[in-house]
Amino acid sequence: MAGFVKGALAGLKVVDLTQMLAGPYCTMLLADQGADVIKIEPIDGDPTRQFGPFRADDEAHHFGAYFQSTNRNKKSVALDLKSEEGKALFRRLAADADIVVENFRAGVMDRLGIGYESLAAENPRLVYAAIRGFGDPRTGASPYTDRPAFDVVAQAMGGAMGITGPDSATPMKIGPGVGDIFPATLAAFGIMAAVHHARQSGQGQFVDVAMYDGVLAMCERIVYQYSYTGKSPVPEGNQHPILCPFGTFPAKDGQVTVGCPRDSFWRELVAIIGRPELATDPRFLTNNDRLAHSTETVAIVEEWTRNHTKAEISTALDGKVPFGPVNTAADIYADPHVLARGMLAEVEHPGSATPVTIASTPIRMTATPGGVARRAPLTGEDTDAMLSGLGLGSAEIADLRARKVVA
Known part of the structure; x- marks a missing residue:
């Protein structure tokens, strides 16, 4: 993109060997900040390329929105990692890498002969990161190690669903894939901590984030609540178990949020x-007083909000009391904050005549801003360039492609 720094x-x-959401989101965070992320895909491409939605005029279907969003800024090399030649090429790519990231089930890479210890023997400063449902035995063998997991499993087991919903009998999944995205973010942080250590010491290490652990860490409040009270927290609708008022309230034209964590706001x-x-x-003098009279407190706020529009509430509370409308995607597209912060990025979509919009990076840096510079890659779009960089000639690459070792 023009002006990209x-x-x-x-x-x-x-x-990057990752697929689905957690792993690709982790490596996306690194790519957005300028890392050279080489996505290793199967010969037929990452299966998530087939996940929609698709543009109406896109007949090629190289990939859908799911893949585009979290694989921007990356390069693609397609390798058959079940073949000896494919594994040898992977080893050569990893030999001078700073980081390898994968999210297969525990043991998959080891059985292929390209697990952490094998790669680290050739590249001692390598930081090797894994994101799995229940972690890797190297850092703590879970009885669930061999189970597959997705976002909804991590949300359920880590505690997020147990405190989300209208009442104690109705646990609900959180809309965004936080069971993937939060562990992915923790993994990116762990990777950079390990890279810092490797640069100081020359020693790489294995970085392990379990999705279950990540969601549990995100739900830290339930841990201390249970420790302090002996009671397991349950879903409480759209209010807060400790702060009051703090939640959603009806407006004439939708819903708004109001929070008074400090008495001065009340x-x-x-x-x-x-x-x-x-x-x-x-x-109602203190937060604890209001919490003890939460029904009356919430009713007082509701009586006022339900008689005003979101715009009227915004005008009245702006800059004085924490407030925000409950936005739809259409509202977000129209919000001047989103425009001012550049949170919507336009990228090319192969097969479509017009650009598509994806969420940009929220991490802002004054000297090295990074950001969204390139659409997601086509399957194997960078295979030739990467293999040429390893010293392979065009005839050798063509032979490998003909035998489906690469694509």
Whole structure:
């Protein structure tokens, strides 16, 4: 993209074996900040290329929106890792890599003969990261190690679903794939911590994030709540078990959120809604008082919000009380904040006549901003260039392609 400035991770070489969401999101974070991410795909391509939605005029279907979003800024090399020649090429790519990332089930890479210890013997400073449902035995053998897992499994087991929903009898999945995305973000952090250590010591290491563990860490509140009270937290709708008022409220034209984690916000709120006497009412003086009278507190706020539009509430509370409308995707596209922060990135979509929009990086840096510079790659789009870089000639690459060792 015009005006793109390389990110702070420029010069880092990442060999990326990941598929689905958790692994690709992790390596996307690295690519957005300038790392050279080489995505290793099967000969027929990453299966998630077939996940939609697709543009109406895209008859080629090289990939859908699912793949485009989290594989931008990456290169693609297609290898048959079940063949000895394919594994040998992978080893050569990993020999000078800073990072290898995979999210297969535990033991898959070891059985192929290209697991961490094997690669580290040739590249001692290698940082090798794995994102699995229940972790890797190298860092703690879980009784669930061999189970496959996806976002919904991690949300359920890690505690997110157990505190989400309208009531204690109705646990619900959180809309975004937080069971993938949060562990992926933790893995990216762990990778960079390990890279820092490797640069200082010359010693790489194995970085392991279990999706279950990641969601549990995200739900840290339930851990201390159970420790302090002896009770397991349950879904409580759209209010908060510790702060009050703090949740969603009805407006004339939708829903809004209002939060008063500090008593000063409550005093400001009741003045704005024309109930200044509530600022000195002993039932509502402190957060703990309001929590003890949560039904009355919530009713007071609802009585005011339900008689105003989202725009009116925004005007009244702007800059004084934490507030936000419950936005749809269409609302987000129209929000001036999103425009000002450049949070929607346009990229080419092969097979479509017009660009598509994906979420940009929220990480902003003044000297090395990084960002979205390139669409997701076609299957094997960079195979020739990468293999040429390893010293293979065009005839040798053509032979490998004819025998389906590469694509």
